[in-house]
Amino acid sequence: MSKQNAIQLKGVNKTFDGFRALAYADFTARWGEVHALLGENGAGKSSLMNIVAGLYGPEGGSLFIDDNPVKLRGPKEAAKLGIGMVHQHFKLVTPFTVAENILLNLGHIQTSGLYRERLRRVSDDIRAMADRIGFDIDPDAPIHQLSIAEQQRVEILKVLLAGAKVLILDEPTAVLTEEEAERLLTTVRGFAREGAAVILVTHKMNDVLRYADQVTIMRGGRTITSLRPDSVSVDELVRLTVGESTTNADQPSANRTPGEPYLRVSDLTSTGGRRALNGLDLTLNRGEIYGIAGVGGNGQSELANALMGIPEPVQGEMEIIGEGYLADLDADRRRVLGIASIPADRYGSALAGPLSIADNFALGDIHSGRYGPFWYLKTRAIEADAAEAVRQFDVQGVRSLKQKAALLSGGNAQKLVIAREFSRPPRLVLAHSPSRGLDVKATEAVRERLRAARDDGAAVLLISEDLDEVMAMADRIGVMSAGRIVAEFSQPADRQAIGQAMVNHV
Amino acid sequence: MNRRYTLEVRQQMAWPWQALILTVSLILGLLISGAILVWAGVPAGELLNEFVFLTLFDAQSLKAVLFQASPLIMVGLAGCLAFRAKFWNLGLEGQMIFGAIGATAITMWEIGSPAMRLPLMIIAAMVCGLLWSVAPVLLRLKLQVNEIVSTLMLNYIAINFLLHLMYGAWKDPKDAFPYSPKYESFELLPDLANGLSLSIPIAIGTALLVLWFVGISRGGLYLRFVDKSPQVARAVGVPVARTILLAVLFSGALAGLAGLMVAAGQEGRLTHSFYVGYGFSGILIAFLARNNPIAATCAALLIATLFVAGRSLQVFYQIPFAMVQLIQAVLVICVASSDFFIRHRIRRVQVGD
Numbered sequence: 046m047s048k049q050n051a052i053q054l055k056g057v058n059k060t061f062d063g064f065r066a067l068a069y070a071d072f073t074a075r076w077g078e079v080h081a082l083l084g085e086n087g088a089g090k091s092s093l094m095n096i097v098a099g100l101y102g103p104e105g106g107s108l109f110i111d112d113n114p115v116k117l118r119g120p121k122e123a124a125k126l127g128i129g130m131v132h133q134h135f136k137l138v139t140p141f142t143v144a145e146n147i148l149l150n151l152g153h154i155q156t157s158g159l160y161r162e163r164l165r166r167v168s169d170d171i172r173a174m175a176d177r178i179g180f181d182i183d184p185d186a187p188i189h190q191l192s193i194a195e196q197q198r199v200e201i202l203k204v205l206l207a208g209a210k211v212l213i214l215d216e217p218t219a220v221l222t223e224e225e226a227e228r229l230l231t232t233v234r235g236f237a238r239e240g241a242a243v244i245l246v247t248h249k250m251n252d253v254l255r256y257a258d259q260v261t262i263m264r265g266g267r268t269i270t271s272l273r274p275d276s277v278s279v280d281e282l283v284r285l286t287v288g289e290s291t292t293n294a295d296q297p298s299a300n301r302t303p304g305e306p307y308l309r310v311s312d313l314t315s316t317g318g319r320r321a322l323n324g325l326d327l328t329l330n331r332g333e334i335y336g337i338a339g340v341g342g343n344g345q346s347e348l349a350n351a352l353m354g355i356p357e358p359v360q361g362e363m364e365i366i367g368e369g370y371l372a373d374l375d376a377d378r379r380r381v382l383g384i385a386s387i388p389a390d391r392y393g394s395a396l397a398g399p400l401s402i403a404d405n406f407a408l409g410d411i412h413s414g415r416y417g418p419f420w421y422l423k424t425r426a427i428e429a430d431a432a433e434a435v436r437q438f439d440v441q442g443v444r445s446l447k448q449k450a451a452l453l454s455g456g457n458a459q460k461l462v463i464a465r466e467f468s469r470p471p472r473l474v475l476a477h478s479p480s481r482g483l484d485v486k487a488t489e490a491v492r493e494r495l496r497a498a499r500d501d502g503a504a505v506l507l508i509s510e511d512l513d514e515v516m517a518m519a520d521r522i523g524v525m526s527a528g529r530i531v532a533e534f535s536q537p538a539d540r541q542a543i544g545q546a547m548v549n550h551v
Numbered sequence: 552m553n554r555r556y557t558l559e560v561r562q563q564m565a566w567p568w569q570a571l572i573l574t575v576s577l578i579l580g581l582l583i584s585g586a587i588l589v590w591a592g593v594p595a596g597e598l599l600n601e602f603v604f605l606t607l608f609d610a611q612s613l614k615a616v617l618f619q620a621s622p623l624i625m626v627g628l629a630g631c632l633a634f635r636a637k638f639w640n641l642g643l644e645g646q647m648i649f650g651a652i653g654a655t656a657i658t659m660w661e662i663g664s665p666a667m668r669l670p671l672m673i674i675a676a677m678v679c680g681l682l683w684s685v686a687p688v689l690l691r692l693k694l695q696v697n698e699i700v701s702t703l704m705l706n707y708i709a710i711n712f713l714l715h716l717m718y719g720a721w722k723d724p725k726d727a728f729p730y731s732p733k734y735e736s737f738e739l740l741p742d743l744a745n746g747l748s749l750s751i752p753i754a755i756g757t758a759l760l761v762l763w764f765v766g767i768s769r770g771g772l773y774l775r776f777v778d779k780s781p782q783v784a785r786a787v788g789v790p791v792a793r794t795i796l797l798a799v800l801f802s803g804a805l806a807g808l809a810g811l812m813v814a815a816g817q818e819g820r821l822t823h824s825f826y827v828g829y830g831f832s833g834i835l836i837a838f839l840a841r842n843n844p845i846a847a848t849c850a851a852l853l854i855a856t857l858f859v860a861g862r863s864l865q866v867f868y869q870i871p872f873a874m875v876q877l878i879q880a881v882l883v884i885c886v887a888s889s890d891f892f893i894r895h896r897i898r899r900v901q902v903g904d
């Protein structure tokens with residue numbers, strides 16, 4: 046069977062506010078293949094795919110679908126031509142049910158009939174499609190009751206039912222555990238085998254190596270090359286993506302002597318309806334990184350919230366030994382003690398996007414009076430400290446300290462968060478998925494900071510759904526399942542055993 | 552070559568451009584208002600004369616504008632503060648009324664020596680305005696009661712309580728109208744040497760104070776977080792509830808002071824003159840100014856000019872005063888629409904064939 050081109054882009058440009066996101070990018074995906082689009086954060090992958098999906102209009106260049114030149118006037122038109130995109134940040138109306146969300150997207154197909162009738166038909170279609178591709182989804186479940194992985198399945202069902210033959214998945218595995226990712230990628234490879242075109246936007250080398258038939262590599266808004274992943278070595282792929290070789294992280298040493306216990310959590314239990322946390326016990330020592338591994342949705346977010354002081358209904362004790370209970374500490378006391386929080390949701394709970402870098406940075410040490418009394422802010426002192434931190438923590442893309450934090454890319458935003466949280470020497474570091482969505486270099490920079498804090502005697506808690514990250518970073522590993530720590534491992538830990546503990550208790 | 556227009560969301564726009572767009576939209580609004588006035592019977596040639604020359608270049612009228620502007624500046628600033636805390640204080644009018652009632656209480660009960668009378672009235676006005684905003688802000692913070700409803704309803708209570716006093720206990724027995732007795736001369740906001748009321752420097756000083764608070768105090772930084780990202784604010788250790796409380800109480804106190812400016816600066820007694828809608832003009836001014844204290848001062852001057860010019864139009868051309876409110880509305884719609892151009896960029900793209 047000769048493979049025809051499903052999607053072809055030639056010489057596409059796109060600028061945002063003077064920033065060149067795409068420069069003469071070319072891209073071709075054929076029917077029947079899983080095509081990976083690989084690149085670091087900010088390489089232009091999402092922009093390119095948003096053009097295919099009709100969300101952005103290209104500036105110059107041309108787009109062909111099925112070898113016919115087309116001009117898309119919007120995402121609806123793209124959907125009519127069989128293009129469906131699952132975005133990294135899901136576009137679901139959370140209080141609505143699965144069926145309602147999917148019906149909302151079928152405007153161009155289902156237009157006749159009473160609403161109830163259409164909803165029923167859609168529910169039947171959902172069940173049929175879900176059965177066929179092995180998804181377990183209840184059409185009547187409200188979106189907010191679903192886990193991230195389930196929401197992603199809803200997004201996929203949504204575009205499939207809208208008649209997508211070209212399926213674009215933007216960073217689909219970023220939010221998934223290893224097992225979930227494997228399941229998903231196996232399923233989408235099935236679609237490709239049935240003749241569809243699947244485009245996988247990713248920065249994970251493993252996804253590319255294991256599931257892609259073809260890979261296009263992007264860097265700095267340009268498409269560098271397109272090749273078969275098995276035709277080159279991994280090192281070569283990394284080199285093409287990053288543009289230079291990166292150093293490998295060394296494994297944590299086995300013979301590290303942990304310090305005194307610093308944080309003791311006992312019998313932490315959710316008081317809300319769902320027992321997301323269910324009698325969790327854990328002790329964290331000074332001078333160690335304690336990694337919490339586990340399948341997503343086993344109470345990690347709730348634990349992180351409770352520890353970071355983000356409102357979360359829990360009972361039980363979280364004691365900083367010698368200082369008191371975490372729940373009794375207000376913001377300034379937490380800062381004085383050197384508690385650094387790096388939440389998973391950067392723009393939801395760490396940085397105010399519309400505010401300046403200086404403003405966001407200032408909060409790190411504002412309570413101490415270093416930046417003046419309540420009625421006067423020493424703006425110069427803030428800017429001097431912020432400038433120093435930006436330099437020290439290598440936050441890139443800062444044209445001015447007055448620029449909005451939202452203009453920073455993911456990795457640089459994370460570096461800014463860490464710079465702020467570490468503006469006083471940290472004694473307790475709480476990090477939740479600190480390298481989620483970051484590229485290789487930024488990830489390494491973030492990890493290096495956490496290791497440095499540990500080496501300076503801080504107690505570091507690393508909650509991550511990425512087992513590789515936990516394995517590479519943690520001195521001790523706790524496996525979280527159904528709201529508690531079910532097993533603990535010391536380094537060198539057996540990956541297989543940890544994986545077993547993660548799934549056995551689900 | 553095929554051309555078409557696309558719309559893009561802007562990340563950030565330099566402030567001179569924002570100011571330009573705002574100015575253009577205001578001019579457009581004034582042109583539309585001018586057209587409406589011409590249609591209503593004002594000779595086109597006289598418009599510029601009425602509005603610009605006779606109002607702003609005549610010393611007497613200019614004083615009237617400044618005089619009219621000071622309570623408007625105060626309520627406008629009060630609006631800016633509350634709205635920055637994401638607290639939709641629609642109760643500025645009620646807080647003004649209670650400010651005026653508080654000041655009048657001092658005069659009725661003759662508290663303090665004549666020299667101390669006016670300072671006491673100022674304090675009483677601020678405290679009463681503040682107290683009238685305590686209930687809605689606490690209800691909102693403790694029980695999540697919607698402040699739009701609670702502040703609005705409290706306005707009606709305030710107005711009816713004012714009427715109760717005017718027709719009852721505080722009615723001037725020497726007057727047929729429901730007014731309080733006239734203030735003593737030392738209970739009035741005095742004129743400065745050149746005939747300008749003291750309320751003008753107070754208003755400008757307050758604008759600078761508010762600018763200080765929102766611009767270069769720690770409270771202002773907290774307020775920016777509460778305004779732009781309340782969820783982040785809570786997570787990163789901004790004392791959200793305390794910040795909202797502070798901003799709203801500050802707002803209430805300023806509205807109370809505005810009430811004093813109307814009573815002790817303009818009327819010389821307590822009347823029901825608040826019916827002209829000062830409170831709502833305050834909301835409008837804060838909106839026109841995008842909660843910026845300096846812009847609010849300018850917007851208040853603009854609205855005051857409208858008030859003064861509107862009154863002369865009323866006298867000379869029998870144009871109803873409602874026309875002034877219509878013009879206000881046109882300006883607001885124009886400025887609100889200009890927001891679109893600040894948030895978006897229209898680009899012409901060439902799609903090559």
